Amino acid sequence: MVIRFESTTKQYPDGTVAVDALDLTVPSGAITVFVGPSGCGKTTSLRMINRMIDPTSGRVLIDDVDVASERPARLRRRIGYVIQHAGLFPHRTVVDNVATVPVLSGTPRKEARTRAYELLERVGLTAAMGDRYPAQLSGGQQQRVGVARALAADPPVLLMDEPFSAVDPVVRHDLQAELLRLQGELGKTIVLVTHDIDEAIVLGDHVAVFAEGGRLAQFAPPEELLASPADAFVAGFVGRDRGYRGLSFATAADLPVEPVTAEGTVVEGLALVLDDGRPTGWRDPDGRLLPTEGTHTADDSLRVVADLALLSPAGAAIRVDAAGRAVGLVRQTTVADVVRQRQRSRLAVGAVGGSAG
Amino acid sequence: MSLDYLLDAAHWSGPDGFPHQILEHLRYTGLALLIAMVIALPLGVLIGHTGRGAGLAINLGNAGRALPTLGVLMLILAVTGVGLKPVIGALVVLAIPPLLTATYAGVSSVDRGVVDAARGVGLREPQIALGVEVPLALPVILGGVRSATLQVISTATIAAYVAQDGLGRYLFDGLAVRDYPRIVAGAVVLAVLAVVVDALLALLQRVVVSPGVRPRAGSRRRTALPQPER
């Protein structure tokens, strides 16, 4: 399911241009994030896909079919929709909320409910919660129900409008991880709107940055967005610590690791204390035990390693194996060297690419 | 529908004329309201401020709505005998529930944060009640005054069935002798009086309420306030 915007423009009667000649192809089976400051037209663009808003000029196509040629209600039943406060029906039980679209499309209620219970478990809730009313769930649980409801009719396209903005950071992190896990199983074409650049970078396979006045400033994978912002607006929006955030996209696997020796490892006067191979802390010369501040594996990102190296009292991030046994150390200086080399090679490639373009 | 009686100049002067009867009507109404307000407003503020007796205030409002005014009037007159004082007494009894409930509702619904802040800057309880809660509750309290006023104007008409003067005279005298034009005249004047008084109170509501207090969507929320019988 490819969604294509063809010079799509939305102008309101008062003259405000919400979306200005948007040309964009949302790739199939991936998460595309629309991000930008408020009033940049990202939500308007999203809502033109399921015809909650019709464009003033230009077209929106789903698999080469103009959405304007379809009856709105029927179109919408094929497109899942998740909004900020979940927008659950307070007067229906959770399971009936989830079963809404299948029932609308003519699935027998009993069958729709059976599937709804399954879906609840799929989004990390229990079937028992299905018999409660939305008001009896926490904000994060409600949002999960919102996702389940959007998925109930198994739509190929999922639209999400600030889905995780109203929940606290811890819950938001869980929900984001859950979405990525689900998407790994389902492979839907997802368009997600957010004003949070961090969320865009975590979730997006592709990120469209919108600027004020409904202009598309850049459309690129998040890594590229951080590494080479198209203009000053994007650079400003992406933020000052984009270098650090860019480390999220590099793996720790290639880092040179200093092995941990059996007879004891001492770094900067601190001795690594192991219990059956698992790190428990650093002992200083006075005999006090300092915390490790965490460990990492080869699967973690460079950002995690850099963070651990900065936090560690010894200035070294502890690498562990799958069983949690210490296998080596990565020092701050090593991380810095690797980052510097990465940056040099990337900019060299970028310069070549830039002159070719 | 004949308006002859209403438009006849002869009926607009003298002791049986409209001006005199309108004034009589307003006299009972005003007196009864005044007494009811002296009783109900302080009590409502007290209940709203302390939260003690809230159940009483709410239930009194509901009970007031369920009371048939004609029955209450008859019962009081049956106990006390006919006269101006018993009639006024009946009007007072019927005006108290809407006033009390609205005052309680208005005061108790004032934002607790504002009350806390007032306490925090060192205001004493009476100062909080009169200086903070009452001004903020004024739209709701005045809504109650409007309801009670309509109630009393309406019931004062019924009092004429038994004894008193007032606009009810035209209705009941007209009914007695089957003089429909006289009935129409009385009903029209009564309706206009009620609408005008209510409009004046609405105006007062707008003038008196602090400009900082946003009038709640429909300060006459009929559904939220007790509705008296007219």
Added chain:
Amino acid sequence: MTLWHQVLDYLSVNGEDVRSAVLQHLYLALVPVVVAFVLSLPLGWAVVSYGWVRHPLLTLTSVVYTIPSLALLLLLPGLLGTSILDPFNVLVALTVYSLALLVRSTADGLAAIDASVVQAATAMGYRPLRRWFAVDLPLSLPVVLAGLRVAVVSNVSMVSIAALVGIGGLGQLFTRGFQLGFYMPPILIGLVLSVAIALVLDALVVIAQRFVTPWARVAAR
């Protein structure tokens, strides 16, 4: 003879009259509520949906609500061409009052619905009419039914006024008491029955409310 004995005595002699007065009272009070309730749904919807309807309609209902019931009851024969003694006047007058009340509460109820819920319903593919019955109407019910309670109770107490123009209902017991020289028993019986009917009907609406909006109690916790 104590008052209590007088009351029992009155009931044993006039039991049939009292019974028919109760039935007449219920009829005159309830028919208008039902009619007004049905009419208030489309009108309340119009108030919320069309800005230009709102002001004139709500002003009209509010002015109508201000007119004393006895005045309206006596003006209606001239407007409708009915006789003064026709119970139809009472039905119309009470329907008008109930409607004034219920249009407002229906409009309030519809306006209080969380817009994001309605939007979600639209985005899921509800067509407007079906959405109105499946989402908007049920969600407005707590406020609408609160208005209905007020209308039912007000009507029951207001019907008594009809006795002043000679139309039946419990109000007749009051005028009877007056005609008998403020004889207490009928007045007391009428008063108690009228209040009892109002409270019972109010309780019935509350029970219905719990039945049709089980979710509202949950949300209030």
